[in-house]
Amino acid sequence: MPELPEVETTRRGISPHCQQQTISDVIIRNHRLRWPIAGSLPGKLRTQRIQDVQRRAKYLLFVTDSGTLILHLGMSGSLRICNKNEPVKKHDHVDIVLSSNKVIRFNDPRRFGSLHWTRQAVTKHKLIHELGPEPLGEQFNAQYLYNISRRRKVAIKNLIMNSHVVVGVGNIYASESLYLAGIHPARAASRISLQRYEKLVTAIRNVLQAAIESGGSTLNDFTQPDGQPGYFQHHFRVYGKAGQACEHCQQTIAQITQGQRSTFFCKSCQR
DNA sequence: CAAAGGTCCTGCTCGC
């Protein structure tokens, strides 16, 4: 579910509810997420005042006076704001109870999400410190990608999905970006010119920015943090469109598997 | 049985 735009949309959705708030309690109904939630987490968070809700890659960062809660939505996670006494739904694993008596409720069917508490600077945390640049930041540019891709024969799609190279490019937007840039997803990263990396970087930025601006795209059950079923069915050009016509050349859109993930592309537009 | 939006970890290969 969450690609970067959904995570950013979630951040923007819950952020206003966190203003001036203190965490009064943390309720863990199921601690078995991707990594077991530390039993000490509620004690660490209780009484902490939330200063800010930030995002790094697809991690949401709840910055408090004495540390940071690092939350990842995994493949199927979502947050919503609800009242304390609202009945729990299936897969509602964690509640972060605020002093307003509102609750940030974490739901995650597949349990690939995670929660970590750190007292140190968040940039030093194991999960964060080796991450590549943000795709919408200045450090991510064509020259950077070009330099990093020399003598790397990995397929370009796998390269841009590698979080050590650049964060936040998920399976949907990897396919979409490569289509917009006219680059074949299986092309070796080392065999792409600087000029073509210019196109790719522009495509990645545009596609992510557009999705953020439209409130995040979604395939299934993304729920806006305020509880509204705020679907925005983004217009994908290739993702999930195997067998349909390319809107540019009418060639049938192909589907292949790369790194155990589906890739969609146009054989004639992408080289 | 297959596939689904993520990403860390393990172990292999390759080149210096």
Add this chain to the structure above:
DNA sequence: TGCGAGCAGGACCTTT
């Protein structure tokens, strides 16, 4: 030979 970097595949889950 040894070492690090790069890379593929496995692992973690439930639902459709």
